[in-house]
Amino acid sequence: MAATKIKNQNEKSQETWSLSVDKNSIFTNDDVIDAYLKGKEDGVKEKKQIFIDKLNENLTKSATHTERMLSFLRKRKLNPVSAHLKINAYDDFVILITLPEDQFIGEDFLVSYDFAATIEEEVQSDRYYNVMFMFSDREEDDKLFNKNLLVSDGFFMDYKMNKPIEA
Numbered sequence: 593m594a595a596t597k598i599k600n601q602n603e604k605s606q607e608t609w610s611l612s613v614d615k616n617s618i619f620t621n622d623d624v625i626d627a628y629l630k631g632k633e634d635g636v637k638e639k640k641q642i643f644i645d646k647l648n649e650n651l652t653k654s655a656t657h658t659e660r661m662l663s664f665l666r667k668r669k670l671n672p673v674s675a676h677l678k679i680n681a682y683d684d685f686v687i688l689i690t691l692p693e694d695q696f697i698g699e700d701f702l703v704s705y706d707f708a709a710t711i712e713e714e715v716q717s718d719r720y721y722n723v724m725f726m727f728s729d730r731e732e733d734d735k736l737f738n739k740n741l742l743v744s745d746g747f748f749m750d751y752k753m754n755k756p757i758e759a
Contacts, residue, residue: 643682647682649721650683650720655751657687657711658687661689665704669700670691670700671692671695673730674730674750674753675687675690677748677749679746680746683721685722685724688725688727688728688747690730691727691730692731692732693731696728708725711725712725
């Protein structure tokens with residue numbers, strides 16, 4: 593008998609009440625929480641993708657600037673030994689170029705600092721990219737050069753010097 597009474601009450605409430613909005617526009621608390629979590633997850637994925645895209649774009653820019661500097665040095669009859677990259681952040685790069693000691697301390701090399709400053713000034717208007725050049729002397733013999741020290745200072749990427757550079 594109790595089942596009959598419940599059925600009668602349900603029939604009465606269905607006759608008394610009707611939805612005034614579309615069923616698809618009604619959301620529970622769980623629906624709202626699920627939507628928030630999905631939106632947060634999508635936002636994190638998008639932010640990571642933007643970060644990766646900007647990092648790759650800036651790696652390309654740093655390679656272009658390294659090529660420009662190496663070309664500048666070679667035009668002045670200087671022979672860079674190596675170039676290394678330190679990434680402080682996705683938008684902050686340091687390029688270290690090494691030269692033989694006699695060239696590094698020569699007067700012909702001093703103008704290279706001006707050219708480096710020119711490149712650094714050119715990128716100041718770029719909101720998502722900054723570059724700084726550093727120079728050092730080194731022996732051309734790899735046995736005498738400790739790359740582990742470079743890595744410990746954050747220069748964990750080496751520029752491929754065998755790539756032809758146009759003057």
